[in-house]
Amino acid sequence: MIERLKELRKLKNLTQKEFGEKIGITGATISAIEQGKRTLTERNIVFICERFNINEEWLRYGTGDMFSDNHLNLTIDLIRKLCIDKKLRWTNHIFIRLTQRNISMADVEYALLTGEIIEEYPSDYPYPSCLVLGVNIQGSYIHVVCGSNGEELWLITAYYPSTELWSNDFKVRKENKK
Numbered sequence: 001m002i003e004r005l006k007e008l009r010k011l012k013n014l015t016q017k018e019f020g021e022k023i024g025i026t027g028a029t030i031s032a033i034e035q036g037k038r039t040l041t042e043r044n045i046v047f048i049c050e051r052f053n054i055n056e057e058w059l060r061y062g063t064g065d066m067f068s069d070n071h072l073n074l075t076i077d078l079i080r081k082l083c084i085d086k087k088l089r090w091t092n093h094i095f096i097r098l099t100q101r102n103i104s105m106a107d108v109e110y111a112l113l114t115g116e117i118i119e120e121y122p123s124d125y126p127y128p129s130c131l132v133l134g135v136n137i138q139g140s141y142i143h144v145v146c147g148s149n150g151e152e153l154w155l156i157t158a159y160y161p162s163t164e165l166w167s168n169d170f171k172v173r174k175e176n177k178k
Helices: 002-011 016-023 027-034 042-052 056-061 076-084 092-101 105-114
Strands: 088-090 116-121 129-135 141-148 153-159
Touching (some): 002 042, 002 056, 016 042, 042 056, 076 105, 076 116, 076 129, 076 153, 092 105, 092 153, 105 129, 105 141, 105 153
Antiparallel strands (some): 116 129, 129 141, 141 153
16 A cells, blocks of 8 residues: 555655645645555545545555546646537536636636645535636636536636635645634
């Protein structure tokens, strides 16, 4: 399982710290797991599979395909292609939010073309979705939530992230301190 964990992390182009943050553990813990000093908990395994749309049989035993057949693997390349091909579905919700937040449609498209996926929601209904961190035309950071059936990109919402809720690079949510 250690080699498959490393393979997944490298495929997603994440450092140990970044991968750990995405599943709620530290980079040091990921390092220890990859060195065989610690093992993944059941909770970690389930969360990795849900978070990254991974086939649990593949992660545990190396059998079957890496990605679950249940969902489309939403990648930044697919998002960019659908954006370039103008296969965009603008929801009523995003139009309301764009108006409230003074964000243009061009800003959203530019963010999708220049951005990176920072969170994935493979189990979203009706299609897998994700959170993209990009920049608008003026160079300000912007978050865009979108989903896809593989043929069209559904644009759900967009907003300017704040350092109150996000890390300084706007890639990782801060812990909710309640």
